[in-house]
Amino acid sequence: xxxxxxxxxxxxxxxxxxxxxxxxxxxxxxxxxxxxxxxxxxxxxxxxxxxxxxxxxxxxxxxxxxxxxxxxxxxxxxxxxxxxxxxxxxxxxxxxxxxxxxxxxxxxxxxxxxxxxxxxxxxxxxxxxxxxxxxxxxxxxxxxxxxxxxxxxxxxxxxxxxxxxxxxxxxxxxxxxxxxxxxxxxxxxxxxxxxxxxxxxxxxxxxxxxxxxxxxxxxxxxxxxxxxxxxxxxxxxxxxxxxxxxxxxxxxxxxxxxxxxxxxxxxxxxxxxxxxxxxxxxxxxxxxxxxxxxxxxxxxxxxxxxxxxxxxxxxxxxxxxxxxxxxxxxxxxxxxxxxxxxxxxxxxxxxxxxxxxxxxxxxxxxxxxxxxxxxxxxxxxxxxxxxxxxxxxxxxxxxxxxxxxxxxxxxxxxxxxxxxxxxxxxxxxxxxxxxxxxxxxxxxxxxxxxxxxxxxxxxxxxxxx
Numbered sequence: 431x432x433x434x435x436x437x438x439x440x441x442x443x444x445x446x447x448x449x450x451x452x453x454x455x456x457x458x459x460x461x462x463x464x465x466x467x468x469x470x471x472x473x474x475x476x477x478x479x480x481x482x483x484x485x486x487x488x489x490x491x492x493x494x495x496x497x498x499x500x501x502x503x504x505x506x507x508x509x510x511x512x513x514x515x516x517x518x519x520x521x522x523x524x525x526x527x528x529x530x531x532x533x534x535x536x537x538x539x540x541x542x543x544x545x546x547x548x549x550x551x552x553x554x555x556x557x558x559x560x561x562x563x564x565x566x567x568x569x570x571x572x573x574x575x576x577x578x579x580x581x582x583x584x585x586x587x588x589x590x591x592x593x594x595x596x597x598x599x600x601x602x603x604x605x606x607x608x609x610x611x612x613x614x615x616x617x618x619x620x621x622x623x624x625x626x627x628x629x630x631x632x633x634x635x636x637x638x639x640x641x642x643x644x645x646x647x648x649x650x651x652x653x654x655x656x657x658x659x660x661x662x663x664x665x666x667x668x669x670x671x672x673x674x675x676x677x678x679x680x681x682x683x684x685x686x687x688x689x690x691x692x693x694x695x696x697x698x699x700x701x702x703x704x705x706x707x708x709x710x711x712x713x714x715x716x717x718x719x720x721x722x723x724x725x726x727x728x729x730x731x732x733x734x735x736x737x738x739x740x741x742x743x744x745x746x747x748x749x750x751x752x753x754x755x756x757x758x759x760x761x762x763x764x765x766x767x768x769x770x771x772x773x774x775x776x777x778x779x780x781x782x783x784x785x786x787x788x789x790x791x792x793x794x795x796x797x798x799x800x801x802x803x804x805x806x807x808x809x810x811x812x813x814x815x816x817x818x819x820x821x822x823x824x825x826x827x828x829x830x831x832x833x834x835x836x837x838x839x840x841x842x843x844x845x846x847x848x849x850x851x852x853x854x855x856x857x858x859x860x861x862x863x864x865x866x867x868x869x870x871x872x873x874x875x876x877x878x879x880x881x882x883x884x885x886x887x888x889x890x891x892x893x894x895x
Contacts (some may be wrong), residue, residue: 489787505820511846513839515617518588518895523837524815525595543607556735565634569641585630589895594734596708603696615668719802728881757868766863771814780843782850812860815894
């Protein structure tokens, strides 16, 4: 009993100390906070309304809820809408949408849907190798070193950028979606990813221990190959065996076969669709107002294959990015692009406008951060890739609004597309991939300067998903 009382007294002392420690919420501070928040009749009404309604339903700005203007003065040819379902593969869907659009433009009539499942298989195997080899490369560093933790924290993911599409397609080729269709795990990646992540972490620890034990490099590489064989087997079970050869006949826009079926390997089919290398034909540009413009940056370890290309980009003002996008769209070329799509998004209408929701009036406050502030504080960043397809220009050639082809299915938004006002575009658009033929000599020269290396932990360098 005596010990029990002592424990209670000690607990009371510790609790009192925790409550009065400088920087904590003291009773005096709490009283002040509560006095400044004496409920008004309006507050009670809002509280009752929010108890039974979604915040966005009450913050909806009726002034912007009218009929949308769907006219675009510059628009590329429409194509079928894809659906990434419950996966983070938007980067792949957008990238492949660009490739098949370019193919249709080049052939004038032929259409093709490309298999995301096929390329995703190789993406996951390559990322597994990138993780395991990264663990070997950093094995002599402490387990809590930043780069070591990066590999164990993110051993695998289904996000990415257009750089991954270029590296993977060049290395492994392409196949039609009819030849290797989606599987449940391709559409719903979370469980498959969680299981493979656990296996990779286990394998990574074993490789670190092999290095610590002084094992020969060739023995470590042999063990890594055996580990990747296990990962390959897990991917075959969930995504299917990658196609090695197939027979396919191209169809026109009306669905009519225009040639006799022909045998292809995936790399031969890639040549048919793309016609040559992807790497070297495009540049990635980004708007990051925290950093100096007209400088090139490269994100360390942000790539899909160990022997591939890091994410490298030229940082530009939005005005320059808009100029590049308009030039490409006027020539009928769609573009890979990415956004912080959740900000001020009216999902029902597929419409992004800075005035869609009035959170300031609802909560009687203000939100004053600019784009740079939002990036620096993790409040905003590139979260989702979509295919830029159209722009509406005023009489002076300035953009009024933009349209993207999304990968959330044809029943979503504007028949699978999303419309963005010019003001929203400037605040929440981040990345654009543009063919070099639309880039000025000056910008190409800027892009080729020695890149400034940045870390993948930076707020802006989460992968599109």
